[in-house]
Amino acid sequence: MSDPTFARPTLEEVAARAGVSRATVSRVVNGSEGVRAPLAERVRAAVDELGYVPNQAARTLVTRRNGAVAVVVAEPETRFFADPFFAQQVRGISKELTAHDNQLVLLLTEGTADYERVGRYLAGGHVDGALIFSLHDDNSLPEMARKAGVATVIGGRPGWSDSETGPTTLYVDCDNRGGARDAVRHLLGLGRRRIAHIAGPLDQTASIDRLDGFRDVLPGTDPALIAEGDFTPEGGARAMTVLLERVPDLDAVFAASDVMASGALRVLRRRGLRVPEDVALVGFDDIVSVAEWTDPPLTTIRQDIEEMGRMMARLLLRALEPAGRPEAPVVLAPIVTPTHLVVRASA
Amino acid sequence: MSDPTFARPTLEEVAARAGVSRATVSRVVNGSEGVRAPLAERVRAAVDELGYVPNQAARTLVTRRNGAVAVVVAEPETRFFADPFFAQQVRGISKELTAHDNQLVLLLTEGTADYERVGRYLAGGHVDGALIFSLHDDNSLPEMARKAGVATVIGGRPGWSDSETGPTTLYVDCDNRGGARDAVRHLLGLGRRRIAHIAGPLDQTASIDRLDGFRDVLPGTDPALIAEGDFTPEGGARAMTVLLERVPDLDAVFAASDVMASGALRVLRRRGLRVPEDVALVGFDDIVSVAEWTDPPLTTIRQDIEEMGRMMARLLLRALEPAGRPEAPVVLAPIVTPTHLVVRASA
DNA sequence: GGCGTGTGTGAGAGCGCTCTCTTATTTCAC
DNA sequence: GTGAAATAAGAGAGCGCTCTCACACACGCC
Numbered sequence: 001m002s003d004p005t006f007a008r009p010t011l012e013e014v015a016a017r018a019g020v021s022r023a024t025v026s027r028v029v030n031g032s033e034g035v036r037a038p039l040a041e042r043v044r045a046a047v048d049e050l051g052y053v054p055n056q057a058a059r060t061l062v063t064r065r066n067g068a069v070a071v072v073v074a075e076p077e078t079r080f081f082a083d084p085f086f087a088q089q090v091r092g093i094s095k096e097l098t099a100h101d102n103q104l105v106l107l108l109t110e111g112t113a114d115y116e117r118v119g120r121y122l123a124g125g126h127v128d129g130a131l132i133f134s135l136h137d138d139n140s141l142p143e144m145a146r147k148a149g150v151a152t153v154i155g156g157r158p159g160w161s162d163s164e165t166g167p168t169t170l171y172v173d174c175d176n177r178g179g180a181r182d183a184v185r186h187l188l189g190l191g192r193r194r195i196a197h198i199a200g201p202l203d204q205t206a207s208i209d210r211l212d213g214f215r216d217v218l219p220g221t222d223p224a225l226i227a228e229g230d231f232t233p234e235g236g237a238r239a240m241t242v243l244l245e246r247v248p249d250l251d252a253v254f255a256a257s258d259v260m261a262s263g264a265l266r267v268l269r270r271r272g273l274r275v276p277e278d279v280a281l282v283g284f285d286d287i288v289s290v291a292e293w294t295d296p297p298l299t300t301i302r303q304d305i306e307e308m309g310r311m312m313a314r315l316l317l318r319a320l321e322p323a324g325r326p327e328a329p330v331v332l333a334p335i336v337t338p339t340h341l342v343v344r345a346s347a
Numbered sequence: 348m349s350d351p352t353f354a355r356p357t358l359e360e361v362a363a364r365a366g367v368s369r370a371t372v373s374r375v376v377n378g379s380e381g382v383r384a385p386l387a388e389r390v391r392a393a394v395d396e397l398g399y400v401p402n403q404a405a406r407t408l409v410t411r412r413n414g415a416v417a418v419v420v421a422e423p424e425t426r427f428f429a430d431p432f433f434a435q436q437v438r439g440i441s442k443e444l445t446a447h448d449n450q451l452v453l454l455l456t457e458g459t460a461d462y463e464r465v466g467r468y469l470a471g472g473h474v475d476g477a478l479i480f481s482l483h484d485d486n487s488l489p490e491m492a493r494k495a496g497v498a499t500v501i502g503g504r505p506g507w508s509d510s511e512t513g514p515t516t517l518y519v520d521c522d523n524r525g526g527a528r529d530a531v532r533h534l535l536g537l538g539r540r541r542i543a544h545i546a547g548p549l550d551q552t553a554s555i556d557r558l559d560g561f562r563d564v565l566p567g568t569d570p571a572l573i574a575e576g577d578f579t580p581e582g583g584a585r586a587m588t589v590l591l592e593r594v595p596d597l598d599a600v601f602a603a604s605d606v607m608a609s610g611a612l613r614v615l616r617r618r619g620l621r622v623p624e625d626v627a628l629v630g631f632d633d634i635v636s637v638a639e640w641t642d643p644p645l646t647t648i649r650q651d652i653e654e655m656g657r658m659m660a661r662l663l664l665r666a667l668e669p670a671g672r673p674e675a676p677v678v679l680a681p682i683v684t685p686t687h688l689v690v691r692a693s694a
Numbered sequence: 695g696g697c698g699t700g701t702g703t704g705a706g707a708g709c710g711c712t713c714t715c716t717t718a719t720t721t722c723a724c
Numbered sequence: 725g726t727g728a729a730a731t732a733a734g735a736g737a738g739c740g741c742t743c744t745c746a747c748a749c750a751c752g753c754c
Contacts, residue, residue, distance in 0.1 A: 021703065022741080023705080066404075106418075123398075
């Protein structure tokens with residue numbers, strides 16, 4: 001199958017065929033200046049005839065650039081796959097990366113046992129940079145990347161302060177807190193007064209920030225109106241059940257994700273509660289395949305997930321650029337994207 | 348960020364520190380025989396002290412092995428991400444690959460324009476093998492891999508015959524046809540007599556095989572009872588709508604995927620039809636996050652998707668092994684895994 | 695026509711590793 | 725104790741590429 005005698009042409013052979021030196025072929029292949037047109041043409045012809053493709057390993061060995069970026073997902077269990085959120089983000093990353101001729105190396109970890117493997121991989125110089133989704137308040141993965149001298153951008157605001165990890169930890173996140181405020185204000189505007197919150201796991205900054213936004217608008221909310229979920233439909237359902245037990249007359253729910261909102265919706269319907277008449281429901285994320293397809297469709301806080309993935313990739317690529325060009329100093333700073341309310345039928 | 352002065356130790360430096368030659372260090376690092384214990388110990392100590400990690404590019408340059416496998420997903424649009432099916436499969440692949448110290452390079456294509464890029468990448472010798480999900484009846488991607496001399500395993504039975512692509516096209520698929528037969532027989536056993544089928548897109552072999560299984564049990568079925576979906580909830584809903592228009596008194600539906608079944612379920616409920624009392628519904632795949640969470644939970648045909656991913660990786664890795672060892676000839680053949688009926692509440 | 699100046703091309707080192715081949719050392723039979 | 729066989733360690737070439745530097749050759753100036 002993988003034919004060991006499968007000989008790819010080398011630079012040397014192309015050079016011989018075109019009657020020039022290796023250096024000249026290299027120049028043409030890499031598009032650098034200073035090769036006279038007719039010569040360049042002859043080289044290109046030789047490249048085509050031989051079907052020459054540069055050997056990346058050899059190139060990497062000397063340039064110390066891989067043209068590859070690792071996407072590290074630290075998710076002990078199924079969440080990476082269950083949640084369309086990651087999927088969309090990876091898609092954005094993939095698009096941006098391939099647009100700049102970079103490859104995406106996917107590193108999934110199952111529990112902290114895999115961290116060492118990831119660390120070794122990053123240190124091995126396989127990739128130029130890393131995009132890390134380090135959920136749960138744990139900075140060991142970014143720390144490894146730092147030690148390995150690999151540029152890093154984190155998905156989501158990290159839960160640790162900068163002083164721990166050096167000057168600037170780059171990350172891309174949406175305005176979770178502001179979005180949550182908008183959600184709650186919308187419910188308030190609808191005349192709802194007993195508003196509950198289904199939070200995400202509170203070891204993640206996204207969950208914390210959304211809860212903080214909720215509290216910004218409704219300070220001093222009865223703790224009975226807040227239940228913690230886990231960003232799964234099941235978790236949303238469980239949290240909804242708990243909330244209804246504690247506060248049977250609640251008239252609105254702000255769920256910290258669409259996926260949890262969909263779980264909550266099932267419970268509400270099973271209890272015979274009408275949405276939005278009896279209970280208004282707002283989600284978060286605007287994951288179309290979820291929010292538009294619940295019954296009724298979800299009012300939610302939209303964040304452009306795919307674009308955030310793109311931004312992560314772009315930020316990393318910029319961090320990777322050689323320092324030069326002082327006339328256009330590269331600004332490297334975390335990015336926080338705006339959110340906005342999308343009103344559908346559920347609230 | 349990515350510190351250019353970040354100097355990783357080389358073999359040479361480790362050798363100097365341990366007071367041995369480069370070759371000896373290499374032997375120790377690669378675990379080959381013939382280094383006396385005390386020396387090996389000294390080398391290991393030097394490796395640890397210096398934090399030496401082999402440079403993969405240099406290694407690849409001489410061994411012609413990358414320790415990386417490409418996962419190519421040819422899906423013009425959102426399906427890769429919308430459908431948990433791929434996600435689970437990738438997870439299985441990832442597990443198996445990392446267990447054998449191989450990396451997963453994810454290559455997503457958006458339309459055929461990207462094919463060329465993928466072809467170039469495969470030809471560039473970046474990866475040892477490729478796992479291709481080439482949906483739609485199109486063999487240009489596997490063909491590219493073959494031309495590039497890259498070992499390949501396809502996800503799902505390819506739609507072309509072997510004569511087109513040489514001796515053996517390796518693939519892993521489940522017994523779609525047999526599973527479909529089981530589904531329909533189950534409905535028949537429940538006393539249903541007007542059984543409809545929501546098929547997947549019929550340019551994919553999985554859809555065709557499932558339809559064939561349906562027809563095996565119910566030959567000569569009225570074409571009005573068969574509608575084509577697209578493996579999305581929306582498509583399932585549309586197909587269900589069409590079927591109800593054409594055959595208002597149907598009493599059972601076999602959907603070619605759980606995701607489509609969930610769309611169909613919504614339509615049924617909206618029409619006031621009870622499941623399973625009025626219409627029995629069977630899905631396919633047993634995607635837990637879908638099948639267990641519909642209302643009622645779906646009866647479906649289970650295939651072990653993650654395990655299939657593992658098998659793909661394992662098969663590829665075996666194909667990659669050096670030819671040697673005639674005493675244990677490596678058998679390389681497509682794999683078809685069994686399916687089985689999982690009875691829940693919907694039928 | 696000699697000399698700088700600039701531009702285009704070639705020669706060659708070297709990236710970090712593996713692996714073959716050679717040399718040094720040990721082991722054991724006689 | 726000697727020599728052959730077995731084993732351990734080292735020397736060095738070379739994987740395919742980039743990139744610096746030296747060189748060749750054109751041009752315009754005095």
